[in-house]
Amino acid sequence: MTSSSxxxxxxxxxxxxxxxxxxxxxxxxxxxVVVDAMALSGPRAVIRQIVLSIRQxxxxxxxxxxxxxxxxxxxxxxxxxxxxxxxxxxADWKRVRVADAVRKTFRLPVAIENxxxxxxxxxxxxxxxxxxxxxxxxxxGTGVGGGxxxxxxxxxxxxxxxxxxxxxxxxxxxxxxxxxxxGCIESYIGQRYLSDRTRRAVAxxxxxxxxxxxxxxxxxxxxxxxxxxxxxxxxxxxxxxxxILTEAGTLLGCALASxxxxxxxxxxxxxxxxxxxxxxxxxxxxxxxxSRVLTPHRAGIRVLRAKxxxxxxxxxxxxxxxxx
Amino acid sequence: MTSSSxxxxxxxxxxxxxxxxxxxxxxxxxxxVVVDAMALSGPRAVIRQIVLSIRQxxxxxxxxxxxxxxxxxxxxxxxxxxxxxxxxxxADWKRVRVADAVRKTFRLPVAIENxxxxxxxxxxxxxxxxxxxxxxxxxxGTGVGGGxxxxxxxxxxxxxxxxxxxxxxxxxxxxxxxxxxxGCIESYIGQRYLSDRTRRAVAxxxxxxxxxxxxxxxxxxxxxxxxxxxxxxxxxxxxxxxxILTEAGTLLGCALASxxxxxxxxxxxxxxxxxxxxxxxxxxxxxxxxSRVLTPHRAGIRVLRAKxxxxxxxxxxxxxxxxx
Numbered sequence: 001m002t003s004s005s006x007x008x009x010x011x012x013x014x015x016x017x018x019x020x021x022x023x024x025x026x027x028x029x030x031x032x033v034v035v036d037a038m039a040l041s042g043p044r045a046v047i048r049q050i051v052l053s054i055r056q057x058x059x060x061x062x063x064x065x066x067x068x069x070x071x072x073x074x075x076x077x078x079x080x081x082x083x084x085x086x087x088x089x090x091a092d093w094k095r096v097r098v099a100d101a102v103r104k105t106f107r108l109p110v111a112i113e114n115x116x117x118x119x120x121x122x123x124x125x126x127x128x129x130x131x132x133x134x135x136x137x138x139x140x141g142t143g144v145g146g147g148x149x150x151x152x153x154x155x156x157x158x159x160x161x162x163x164x165x166x167x168x169x170x171x172x173x174x175x176x177x178x179x180x181x182x183g184c185i186e187s188y189i190g191q192r193y194l195s196d197r198t199r200r201a202v203a204x205x206x207x208x209x210x211x212x213x214x215x216x217x218x219x220x221x222x223x224x225x226x227x228x229x230x231x232x233x234x235x236x237x238x239x240x241x242x243x244i245l246t247e248a249g250t251l252l253g254c255a256l257a258s259x260x261x262x263x264x265x266x267x268x269x270x271x272x273x274x275x276x277x278x279x280x281x282x283x284x285x286x287x288x289x290x291s292r293v294l295t296p297h298r299a300g301i302r303v304l305r306a307k308x309x310x311x312x313x314x315x316x317x318x319x320x321x322x323x324x
Numbered sequence: 325m326t327s328s329s330x331x332x333x334x335x336x337x338x339x340x341x342x343x344x345x346x347x348x349x350x351x352x353x354x355x356x357v358v359v360d361a362m363a364l365s366g367p368r369a370v371i372r373q374i375v376l377s378i379r380q381x382x383x384x385x386x387x388x389x390x391x392x393x394x395x396x397x398x399x400x401x402x403x404x405x406x407x408x409x410x411x412x413x414x415a416d417w418k419r420v421r422v423a424d425a426v427r428k429t430f431r432l433p434v435a436i437e438n439x440x441x442x443x444x445x446x447x448x449x450x451x452x453x454x455x456x457x458x459x460x461x462x463x464x465g466t467g468v469g470g471g472x473x474x475x476x477x478x479x480x481x482x483x484x485x486x487x488x489x490x491x492x493x494x495x496x497x498x499x500x501x502x503x504x505x506x507g508c509i510e511s512y513i514g515q516r517y518l519s520d521r522t523r524r525a526v527a528x529x530x531x532x533x534x535x536x537x538x539x540x541x542x543x544x545x546x547x548x549x550x551x552x553x554x555x556x557x558x559x560x561x562x563x564x565x566x567x568i569l570t571e572a573g574t575l576l577g578c579a580l581a582s583x584x585x586x587x588x589x590x591x592x593x594x595x596x597x598x599x600x601x602x603x604x605x606x607x608x609x610x611x612x613x614x615s616r617v618l619t620p621h622r623a624g625i626r627v628l629r630a631k632x633x634x635x636x637x638x639x640x641x642x643x644x645x646x647x648x
Contacts, residue, residue: 076620085620134482148586157588158458161620167585169616172494172578181581181616254496255582257505261491262472262583264481292493292505296400296409296485 007061008321009054011071012115012313013046013098015039015089020053021311022061023318027126029311033057042092047101054106068109069102070320072118072313079160082112111320117154117163118316119306120147123269124154125319127307134265136256137306138165141272143178144186144252148263166190168255185255189248191227191274198244199225205240213238227274235278242280249281253288253303260293260301271306331385332645333378335395336439336637337370337422339363339413344377345635346385347642351450353635357381366416371425378430392433393426394644396442396637403484406436435644441478441487442640443630444471447593448478449643451631458589460580461630462489465596467502468510468576472587490514492579509579513572515551515598522568523549529564537562551598558602566604573605577612577627584617584625595630 007030012019014037021032033056038045054069075087083095099112113121120137123129129137133152139145144166148155155162166186167179174183175193187193199222202214213233218224233241256268268289270282286303293301308315331354336343338361345356357380362369378393399411407419423436437445444461447453453461457476463469468490472479479486490510491503498507499517511517523546526538537557542548557565580592592613594606610627617625632639 146586155587158590159588159620161618162586162588164585164588164618167618168492168582169578170493170496172575179618251496254493258492258579258582259586261488262470262486262586263479264483264486264488266482294485294488294491294503296483 006065006067008067008318009057009069010314010316010318011050011053011069012118012317013037013050013071013073014115014313015074015087018046018049018053019314020050020057021314021318022057023315023322025322027122027308027315027319029314031057031060032314039087039090043090043096043098046090047096047098050098050102051105054102063106063108066108068111068321069106070118070317071099071102071110071112072115072317073098073112074115076159076161077112077114077117079156079158084112109321109324111324113154113317113320114147114160114163115313116145117147117156118320119271119308119312120149120163120269120316121154121319121323122308122312122316123271123306124149124152125323126315127312128269128304129267132267132302134263135267135269136165136259136263136265137163138252138256138268138270138275139272140189140252140270140274142191144184144190145272148265150263150265165255165259168258170251170254185252188251189274194227194230194244194248194274195225198230198241199223201240201244210240212240214241228276231277234280245277245281246284249277249284250288253285254292256285256303257289257292260289260297264297266297266300267302267304269304269306271308271312275305330389330391332391332642333381333393334638334640334642335374335377335393336442336641337361337374337395337397337411338439338637339398339411342370342373342377343638344374344381345638345642346381347639347646349646351446351632351639351643353638355381355384356638363414367414367420367422370414371420371422374422374426375429378426387430387432390432392435392645393430394442394641395423395426395434395436396439396641397422397436398439400483400485401436401438401441403480403482408436433645433648435648437478437641437644438471438484438487439637440469441471441480442644443595443632443636444473444487444593444640445478445643445647446632446636446640447595447630448473448476449647450639451636452593452628453591456591456626458587459591459593460489460583460587460589461487462576462580462592462594462599463596464513464576464594464598466515468508468514469596472589474587474589489579489583492582494575494578509576512575513598518551518554518568518572518598519549522554522565523547525564525568534564536564538565552600555601558604569601569605570608573601573608574612577609578616580609580627581613581616584613584621588621590621590624591626591628593628593630595632595636599629
């Protein structure tokens with residue numbers, strides 16, 4: 001396949017794989033390659049892999065039509081010089097100017113942004129956020145990430161690290177969070193925490209002689225419990241699963257209400273792997289935000305599912321070039 | 325006294341009194357009048373009192389030098405048309421275009437903004453915020469209000485009601501808050517809540533036969549307990565008072581850490597009546613924010629006292645004209 005018109009390459013850098021795609025002006029991914037990120041081999045190896053993935057796309061589509069390359073990266077992307085700071089699960093990495101390296105290699109415009117921010121930007125231009133000037137974006141997955149769209153632009157903060165909605169506390173005495181604090185919403189609903197809590201609840205229920213659809217779905221191997229299993233059990237009417245997911249939604253709603261009160265942004269868009277939870281969870285989030293925010297905000301609260309799924313990273317990265 | 329050079333009038337509208345002042349370009353209040361707000365007599369009466377206070381200043385200083393009038397008002401000030409919406413403790417008030425009425429009367433430029441935002445703006449231009457492009461402003465008093473300064477400008481939110489830092493939750497199961505939610509920081513450290521909690525603690529201590537400097541300071545009349553008394557007792561080394569104020573600082577720090585993580589704004593300025601607490605309370609706030617925010621923010625955290633005290637409202641209102 002060769003794209004005759006101009007396109008942009010979006011690169012979604014992750015700790016496991018690098019996904020790079022050809023993105024057209026309508027935000028569609030026309031082609032995509034996936035390479036190993038080699039995150040444990042240090043920054044040079046990672047940059048080499050990014051370059052490799054782009055070369056693969058050029059081989060298939062020619063580079064003449066390429067208007068530029070956008071990169072979404074984990075970690076903080078410094079406002080000052082675009083350096084990527086301390087991305088989690090990358091070895092020997094402090095402060096690396098990834099975009100500069102890619103720019104030198106290809107002599108094309110290259111832009112870089114934090115990956116959660118990229119996904120928020122993608123939803124703003126091509127997804128559920130199209131109709132809203134301002135929204136909070138939440139990535140509910142392994143961790144809980146986020147982005148803040150103000151007046152159709154990403155709010156980066158003074159140094160580029162804003163939007164960490166996952167580290168809004170819902171209980172000052174809550175469980176320890178990976179970040180070093182306590183009671184952050186991530187420490188209740190992030191994948192590992194949610195799965196661990198469910199495992200304990202299923203084990204306790206079993207001790208009381210109660211059967212749970214969750215236990216049946218993983219055939220008794222509780223190590224296999226993960227959010228998709230909990231959602232699945234909830235859809236089968238399992239009370240334990242419904243309870244855990246409703247609680248998760250309620251707690252997320254509480255964290256979001258705090259942010260709504262500070263920013264007066266009334267639209268929330270939720271993506272990420274765990275956002276595939278059943279509708280009743282979104283209803284719990286919505287109801288909690290509505291009941292907790294200051295009265296003038298209540299009627300305007302909207303909590304929506306993200307639209308772009310796994311492609312949001314690539315599309316958002318490409319958007320950095322399309323909407324410079 | 326007659327000001328020979330140009331000046332601006334700042335009006336600080338409160339539910340009890342209206343304070344209006346002549347403010348010079350350096351943010352100094354050169355003269356000030358105070359009139360009854362007549363908040364229980366409806367919007368017309370309130371506007372009449374605002375006009376009266378401005379006339380009194382004109383009589384003393386002449387109106388030739390007046391470049392305009394800024395008004396700080398409780399309630400939400402709508403972004404769309406500057407209408408003041410539902411200010412608490414004002415009777416028969418829904419949506420009133422106060423600025424328009426004053427503009428028509430005097431045919432001068434008139435600007436209006438929420439009172440907490442005005443105080444934040446005052447600190448940004450003339451107070452503790454002068455050196456910072458971005459800061460969170462907290463008014464710690466009867467309630468807990470706030471304002472967000474981004475890039476030296478107030479962040480108003482899409483509808484004008486942003487900055488309600490007092491309604492960030494620190495415990496989703498916490499005490500009921502005046503706003504209808506639970507566990508907002510205001511419901512722990514606002515004047516009434518703080519005084520009530522102290523009253524109960526003093527009464528319980530008395531039952532155990534423990535004496536507290538707080539009880540002595542109010543001569544046993546616990547109804548007289550208020551934050552200044554608690555601060556006073558703490559300065560005398562009273563353990564109960566120190567404990568209560570340290571806890572208040574810790575909880576405020578927790579709420580602020582959530583906001584810092586979302587906005588990446590690392591400077592916090594705290595004003596309002598209760599901010600006259602001893603230094604150890606500021607230390608508790610600072611330490612809590614530092615220990616709870618994401619690692620990259622820690623070293624940059626600053627928690628400062630506001631500088632302008634009671635005058636912040638008038639000065640901030642005048643700033644609306646000076647820095648249009």
